[in-house]
Amino acid sequence: MRQPLLDSRNFTAAFMSAPALVGLLLFVAVPFLFAVALSFTNLRLGSPLPLEWMGFEQYRRIFSDPSFVRALLNNLVFVVVVVPLQTVLALVLALLLNRRFYGTTWFRTLFFMPVVFPLSLVAVVWVLIFAPGPNGMMNAFLDLVSLGSWTPRDFLHDPYFALPAIMLTSIWQGTGFQMVILLAGLQAVPAELYEAAAIDGAGRRQQFWHITLPQLRNTLIFVVLVTTILAFRLFDQVQIMTQGGPYDASTTVMFETVEAAFARQQVARGAAMTVILFLVVLLITWLQRRVARQEREVT
Amino acid sequence: MTHRLFVPMIYLCLLLFGLLFISPIGFMLAGSLKPDARVLVEAGDWRAFWPAGVTLDNYRDVFARVDFARYLLNSLFINGMIVGAGLLVNSLAGYAFARLLWRGRELLFGLVLAVMIIPLEAIAVPLFYMVSLVGWRDTYLVQILPFIANAFSVYLFYTYFIGLPRELEEAARIDGAGVLRTYFSIILPNAKPVFATVAILTFLSQWGAFLWPLMVTSSETVRPLPLAIATFHSLPPLQWGDILAFGVMMVLPILVVFLLFQRWFVRGVAHTGIKG
Structure with missing residues (x-):
C-alpha cells in the first residue's frame, strides 16, 4: 500500500484532515509539551529574574506546599465519596426507570434536566440553598428530617461542611448524565438472559447480581472513569461557592493551579500542577483500560 | 411472582427522588418571581416553592x-x-x-x-x-x-x-x-x-x-x-x-x-x- 507522497489521494486526505490536526496540534499537543517544559523552569510573569532551568525544583516545592497537598487530598476525598454515591444513585434511578410504566419518560426528563444547567449557575443557586441560619433551605430541610435536632450551620464557611456542600451540588448536577449512560447499558442486556434465568427460577435479586451487574460491568467501569476524572478537574463550584476555604478545607488541584498561575503569576508552578493533574488522569485511564480488558479476556 | 406492591413502591421511590431533584429548580423559578427580600426569608418552608404575589420586577432589574x-x-x-x-x-x-x-x-x-x-x-x-x-x-x-x-x-x-x-x-x-x-x-x-x-x-x-x-x-x-x-x-x-x-x-x-x-x-x- 506504499504510495508516492504527492499522490492526489494523499493530497485530498491531507486537505480534509489538516484543519482538525493543526487545531489539535496547536491547541492541545503543543501546549501540553509546553506545560511539561515550563514546569522545569522558574517562569513568573513580571519577574525580574532571568529564565532558568530548575529541574524538579517546582515539583519539590509543590509537594512541600501544605495547600497543594490539601488540595490533592480534597480531590481524593471527593472521588472516594462522590464516585460511589453518585454511581449507586444513578444505577438505582436507571434500574427504577428501565421499564415501561406510565410516567417513566417524565421522570427520565426530570433527572436529566440538571445536566443541561451550566455548573456556574448550579453553584450560584446552591450558594443560596446552603444559606446560613434556620431559614436556609438546607438547614431547614435537615431540621425537618432530623425531627428538629439539627443546629443551623453556615455550610460554606464551615471547615467540615464546605467540601461536602460542593459534593452534594456536584451530585445533583452529575447524576443524570451517568443515569442515561447506565440506562443505555441496561437496555443493551439481552432479554433472553432474564427469560432463561426466570425459567431456572432465579428471583429478582439473583437476576440483578448474576445477570444485570456482570452485563453492565464495562458501562459501570466507564461511568466510574468519567466521574473520577471530572472529580480531579473540579473547579467551577469551588471558585464560586467557597474560594477554596475556609483554610483550604475545600481547595482543589485546579483551584490551586489558577491561584498560582493567575493570582500570583507563577506560571511555571501552575504548569507543574497541571502536569501532575494530567499524570493522575493518565493513571486513572490506564487503570480503567486494564480492568476493562481483563473482563473481555474472561468472557 | 411480582409482589403486588412492587409497582407502587417504584413510584414512591421515583417520587421521592424526583422531589429532591426538582426542588432546586422549583426554588429558583419561584424565587425569581417574588420580591428580593422574601426569597431568603421564605427559603425555609413550603413557601420557597410558591411565589405568592407574582412580580416580574426581578427580570426588569436584571x-x-x-x-x-x-x-x-x-x-x-x-x-x-x-x-x-x-x-x-x-x-x-x-x-x-x-x-x-x-x-x-x-x-x-x-x-x-x-x-x-x-x-x-x-x-x-x-x-x-x-x-x-x-x-x-x-x-x-x-x-x-x-x-x-x-x-x-x-x-x-x-x-x-x-x-x-x-x-x-x-x-x-x-x-x-x-x-x-x-x-x-x-x-x-x-x-x-x-x-x-x-x-x-x-x-x-x-x-x-x-x-x-x-x-x-x-x-x-x-x-x-x-x-x-x-x-x-x-x-x-x-x-x-x-x-x-x-x-x-x-x-x-x-x-x-x-x-x-x-x-x-x-x-x-x-x-x-x-x-x-
Whole structure:
C-alpha cells in the first residue's frame, strides 16, 4: 500500500484532515509539551529574574506546599465519596426507570434536566440553598428530617461542611448524565438472559447480581472513569461557592493551579500542577483500560 | 411472582427522588418571581416553592443592572461557532481516517487518540501564556478557535463512518465524483445521527465553559453567560431575586432546546458510554 507522497489521494486526505490536526496540534499537543517544559523552569510573569532551568525544583516545592497537598487530598476525598454515591444513585434511578410504566419518560426528563444547567449557575443557586441560619433551605430541610435536632450551620464557611456542600451540588448536577449512560447499558442486556434465568427460577435479586451487574460491568467501569476524572478537574463550584476555604478545607488541584498561575503569576508552578493533574488522569485511564480488558479476556 | 406492591413502591421511590431533584429548580423559578427580600426569608418552608404575589420586577432589574442580551448573544455566538465549525472540521478528519488510504494515517490517528485524554485543565496555563503572547486575550477568537478541533468528535465520526456500507460511495465513484463531492452529497445525508450526537455533546460540554473565559476575558463585551452569572452574583447589592431571574433566563433557552430534542440529547449522552 506504499504510495508516492504527492499522490492526489494523499493530497485530498491531507486537505480534509489538516484543519482538525493543526487545531489539535496547536491547541492541545503543543501546549501540553509546553506545560511539561515550563514546569522545569522558574517562569513568573513580571519577574525580574532571568529564565532558568530548575529541574524538579517546582515539583519539590509543590509537594512541600501544605495547600497543594490539601488540595490533592480534597480531590481524593471527593472521588472516594462522590464516585460511589453518585454511581449507586444513578444505577438505582436507571434500574427504577428501565421499564415501561406510565410516567417513566417524565421522570427520565426530570433527572436529566440538571445536566443541561451550566455548573456556574448550579453553584450560584446552591450558594443560596446552603444559606446560613434556620431559614436556609438546607438547614431547614435537615431540621425537618432530623425531627428538629439539627443546629443551623453556615455550610460554606464551615471547615467540615464546605467540601461536602460542593459534593452534594456536584451530585445533583452529575447524576443524570451517568443515569442515561447506565440506562443505555441496561437496555443493551439481552432479554433472553432474564427469560432463561426466570425459567431456572432465579428471583429478582439473583437476576440483578448474576445477570444485570456482570452485563453492565464495562458501562459501570466507564461511568466510574468519567466521574473520577471530572472529580480531579473540579473547579467551577469551588471558585464560586467557597474560594477554596475556609483554610483550604475545600481547595482543589485546579483551584490551586489558577491561584498560582493567575493570582500570583507563577506560571511555571501552575504548569507543574497541571502536569501532575494530567499524570493522575493518565493513571486513572490506564487503570480503567486494564480492568476493562481483563473482563473481555474472561468472557 | 411480582409482589403486588412492587409497582407502587417504584413510584414512591421515583417520587421521592424526583422531589429532591426538582426542588432546586422549583426554588429558583419561584424565587425569581417574588420580591428580593422574601426569597431568603421564605427559603425555609413550603413557601420557597410558591411565589405568592407574582412580580416580574426581578427580570426588569436584571436588564437594568447588566447587559443580559449581550451576554446571551456572546454565548450563542461562541457556542454556535464552536459547534458549527467543529462539525465540519472534525467530520472531514473522521472521514479521511475512516475511508481514505494515505501515508501517515495510522500515525496521525494515533496522535488523535493520544490527545483525547488531555483535558483542557491540563493545558490551560501554557495555552493562556501562548494566547497572551500573541495578544489574543479578551476576544471571541480565543474562546472559539482552541475548541473547534476536538479529538473525541473526530473519534465519534470515525467510528460512525467506518460502519457505513462501502457501496454508498462506490456508486458515486463510478459516476466520477471526487472525494469531497462524494463526502458532501453521499456521506453527509447518511450521517445525520452522528452529526446530531456530536453537536449535542459539543454544545453540552462548551455551553457551561467557565474556567477558560475566566482566565482569558476581562471585559463585559465578550464574556459568556456562565461567567456573567458568577460576576452578577458578586455584584452588590446582593439581591437574590435578581440573581435567580438571571439564572432562569440563562437556562431557559437551553431547557427549551433540550425538551424539544430530548431524544437526541439522551441518545448523544448514551453514546459516550459506547466506546472501547
